[in-house]
Amino acid sequence: MNYAQLLFPDFSLILCGYLICRFTALNRAVWGQVEVLVYYLLFPVLLFHSIVKSPLDFDAASSLIGAGWAMGLSGIALAYVLPHLPGLATHIDRRDHASSAQVAFRFNSFIGLAIADRVAGPQGLSLIAVLIGVCVPLFNVAAVWPMAKQGNAGFLRELVRNPLIIATASGLAANLMGFVLPTWLEPTVSRLGAASLALGLMAAGAGMQLGALAKGKALAIAVLSIRHFLLPLVALGMAYLFALDTTQTTVLLAFSALPTASSCYVLAARMGYDGAYVAGLVTLSTLLGVVSLPFALGLLRPLAQ
Structure with a gap:
């Protein structure tokens, strides 16, 4: 399979966002508002819809x-330990680490959802x-914790205000209660979700x-190495450990190699960090996704078969 060709549609949208932002009147100020729209409305709708539209078989997917x-907890542990590693401690600013540790384990759901069907079909x-x-609740809690601790902010307050956690938790609850989206509302919700994918990828490019x-070169190299090199290796080990089938292994490996979430810098800026x-880390991670996927x-993946 030609993975470069497979990923081209998604990365071409990222490139379009970059070019439009740099060379047209639709500059950074415009795309900043697009990011807010995607983060607080469009993407939560997509997350909620993707969770409730099909009954979740937790036993089959356990x-x-x-x-x-x-895999996620491994990434979180690796990210958290960076300031305590010999040789790195003196080269890492604790405040920068608090805001960028999330880059090592969070993921770009836009790209993940966009390529999942093409690499493993509807399943x-x-x-x-x-x-x-x-994973979104776990990863977002892990993202907020270092910043709340470093900045003496209210940890629980930040969690309950996070739109991705709200959408995910409500989607899981609705699914488990057997909620079915009304037929007349389905087209609107589907179109909002589709808009979030296109605008989210373009906003990532614009940013x-x-x-x-x-x-902070040492910190950048460390978190991006975890995100794009170590986590795929950990995922391969977990595929063996949990005896995953071929489709599950494919999904886990794709999930492990995704670029980091484009909302990382939205969250960092909103909590008062750089x-x-x-x-910049999100930018490099987006580019490295072309290699890591x-x-x-x-x-x-062939090693797991």
């Missing part, structure tokens, strides 16, 4: 969920929706910037 959580789309549903990374630095799916 091994994948366990592998996803184990893959359903499985990655389950992974997103169970790309690298200049701020000059001040959004430009985190935006073929690495996970093209090189590592």
Whole structure:
């Protein structure tokens, strides 16, 4: 399978966002508002809809969920320990680490949902929706904790205001209670979700910037190495450990190699941290996704068979 060709539609939207932002009147001020719209409305709608539209079989997906959580907790642990590693401690600013640790384990759901059907079919789309549903709360709690602790902010207050956690928790609750979206509302919700994918990918491109990374190169290398190299290797180990089938392994490896969430810098800036630095990490992570996804799916996946 040609993974570069497979990923082209998604990364072409990112490139379009970058070019439009840099070379037209639709500049950064415009795309900043688009990010807010996607983060607070469109993407929560997509998350909620993707979770409630199909009954979740937690028993059938229990091994994948366990592998996803184990991989995620490994990424969180690796990110948290960075300031305490010999040789790195003196080169890492604690405040920058608090805001950018999330880059090492959060993921771009837009790209994940966009490619899941193409790499693993309808079953893959359903499985990655389950992974997103169970991992978003964990990963967002882990993202908020260092910043709340470092900035003496209210941890619980930040969690209950996070739209992705609200959408995921309500979607899971609705699914478990057997809620079915009314037929007349389905087209509207579907179109809002589709808009979130296109606008989210373009907004990620519009937000790309690298200049701020000059001040924290060691931290940047560390968190991006976890995100794009170590986590796919951990995912391969978890596929063996949890005895995942071929489709589950494909989904987990794709999930492990996704670029980091474009909302990382929105969250960092909203909590009073250096959004430009985190935006630079998101930019590099987005570009590295072109390498890490073929690495996970093209090189590592055959080893799991």
